[in-house]
Amino acid sequence: MSQDKTPFVVEGKLSDNERLKRESRHLRGTIEQDLKDDLTGGFTADNFQLIRFHGMYQQDDRDIRAERSKQKLEPLHNVMLRARLPGGVITPEQWLVIDKFAEDHSIYGSIRLTTRQTFQFHGVLKPNIKLMHQTLNKTGIDSIATAGDVNRNVLCTSNPVESQVHVEAWEWAKKISEHLLPKTRAYAEIWLDGEKVESTEQEPILGDTYLPRKFKTTVVIPPQNDVDVHANDLNFVAIAENGKLVGFNVLVGGGLAMTHGDQSTYPRKADDFGFIKLEDTLAVAEAVVTTQRDWGNRVNRKNAKTKYTLERVGVDNFKAEVEKRAGVTFKTSKPYEFTGRGDRFGWVEGIDGKFHLTVFIENGRILDYPGKTLKTGCAEIAKIHQGDFRLTANQNLIIAGVPADQKAAIEALAKRHGLIQPGVSQQRLDSMACVSLPTCPLAMAEAERYLPDAVTDIENILSKHGLASDSIIFRVTGCPNGCGRAMLAEVGLVGKGPGKYNLHLGGNREGTRIPRMYQENISEQEILDTLDELVGRWAKERNEREAFGDYVIRAGIIKPVVDSARDFYE
Known part of the structure; x- marks a missing residue:
């Protein structure tokens, strides 16, 4: 499929990733041959990148890299796999299979819940x-298109307080995910020994060279912004009337990644394009993706995301093209409000009379620790649980759909294994980090391993300053790519x-x-000294119930970012 030759196509020498995708035979490359090469634990040449389209990243343990080099050994190559779980819903049966595989075949033995509302x-x-x-695959799970230049795992508000609206929203998240998946059979051929049919393939939505860059989609149910809509390319904000989902406001062009220097x-932040009816959802999703496919920057990958396309071509032009391709006219957005984005911990009763227990998993790392056997606890709960599990975009876990007569047994197991722990501060609940x-x-710096101690320091x-019951939304990411x-x-x-x-x-x-950069390239101690001073001022000068982020702007400590394309670096 050729690109739409309009004035909005960036001309120039294409990035090498475009060559790689074009020559990949719809994402096959020579991955099968690499799998048979036992001289290296890694993937070579283009396959290092191509396995990402199959949901994997090649990594190695950097803690032992230097020692292995001294021993004249290659790095301990291994892969990280990110599963495709639209809305983060998983059955207890699936959980037990995942638990066993992690135990038997991962060198770390853990299950990692991620900010993409899935497990790794x-x-x-x-x-x-x-x-x-x-x-x-035997359990009904795959990792198709959870990485690479495609639409990735579709997020959906996970805490099922308004159960009927959540069920409908989750159904749309699944439909969007399926609609935007690659059509290539490469995944089935390589990993599942499927029949080879590449000669008949086409990619009508993603195109034969796929998207210019990664693409992220969410479905969110106000008032909870638990999926962080402004971190994503395409967002469907659920609009409900009388407890029934009637349509979506569509937000386009969010993204957090940047490059130092x-x-x-x-x-x-994402732009609000307007309101659509439910029946137009897939057409609009496809139109946004194909417009980005055709107009996105394939010359410079650092400027290839949807957010840069909107800045380059203009929001109105991009929106008009989406309307043209979808055959839809956006209506004025319906009013909504976000009041928070954290998970609601503890028990919540849904309108169906069933109960949902959200447990805090620091850093999303499910592993057995001394006195806190999280992995064993989740497996024990899975053995008796009659509902499902819901992974959240904040790296936590919901034990959902619990009948009233099973609550006590579930809670007892959760407490026994440290999934429910007394005394976890609101600050710890409001903090998050990437893996790093x-x-x-x-990774350039620590994140997951740094977070627990950093949170303790902030708690202190x-x-x-007399604010022990307050908290600050605190997040750490090990590089500027934005995963945390x-x-x-x-x-x-x-x-x-x-x-x-x-x-x-x-x-x-x-x-x-x-947020805006306040200090550059500073040490952990300098960070704590700065926060000590600013939190002290906040304690003395804040308005009633004024949040820390609002205070530092009102007090003139930092200027707000109004239009990041023009004022982020001021």
Whole structure:
């Protein structure tokens, strides 16, 4: 499929990723041959990138890289797999299969809940990769298009307080995910030993060279912005009337990634295109994706995301093209309000009379620790649970659909294994980090391993200033790619180097304002000294119930980001 030759197509030498996709035979490459090569634990040449379209990233344990090099060994290559779970819903039966595979075939033994509302396996060695895909497939799970230049796992508000609206929204999340999937049979051929049919394939939505860059979609139910809509390319804001889903407001062009030292890159909020009826949802989703497919920057990958396309061509032009392709006219957006974005911990009763228990999983890492056997506890609950599990975009876990007569048994298991722990502060609940070191190849600084102690330090600062019952939305990401969503935090740390971070301030609790860099390349101690001073001022000068991010802007400590394409670096 050729690109639409309009004035909005970026001319120039295409990035090498475009060659890679064009020559990949619809994402096959020579992955099968690489799998049979036992001289290396990794994937070579283009296949290193192509496996991402199959939901995997090649990684190695950076903690032992230098030691292995001294021993004249290659890095301990392994893969991280991210599953496709629209809306994060998984059955107890599926959970038990995942638990066993992690135990038997991951060098870390853990299940990682991610900000993309799914789970990841880390540390799977080459001989076990095909087994991993086949094991998941037998349970009805795949990892198609959870990475690479495609539409990735579709997020959906997960806490089922308004059960009927949530069920409908989740159904749409699944429909959107299926509609936008690659049509290539490469995944089935390579990992599931499927019949080879590449000669008849077409990619009518994604195109034969797929999208210019990764693409993220969400479905969100106000008042909870638990999926952080402004971190995503395409967002469907559920509009309900009388407890019934009637349509969506469509937000386009959000994204948080940037590149240190490159001011042509920046985080950006999504634009509100307007309201659509339910029956237009898939047509609009397809139109946004195909417009980005044809107009996105295939010359410079750093400027290839949808947010940059909107800035380059103009929001009105992009919106008009979507309307033309979808055969839909956006109506004026329906009113809605976000009042928070965290998960609601503890028991919540749904309108169906069943109960839902949200448990806090620090960093989303499900593993057995001394005195806190999270992995065993989840498995024990899965053995008796009659409902399902729902993974949240904040790395937590909901044990959903629990009948009243099963509540006591579920809660007892959760307490016994540390899934429910007394005394977890609101600050810890409001903090989050990406994986970062030792496995992420892009990591510049610690994130997951740094977060627990950093939160303890912030708790001490809050307590010192008489604010122990308050909290700050605090997030850490090990590099500027944005996986920890620090660019929507009240206090966001972005890794710059070992033990060094850029400190960003001024986001809000609702997740609708991007923070601005306050200090650059500072140490952990400098961060704490700065926060100690600012929290002290907040305690003395705040208006009633004024959040920290709102205070630092009102007090003139930091300027708000109004239009990030023009003022983020001021």
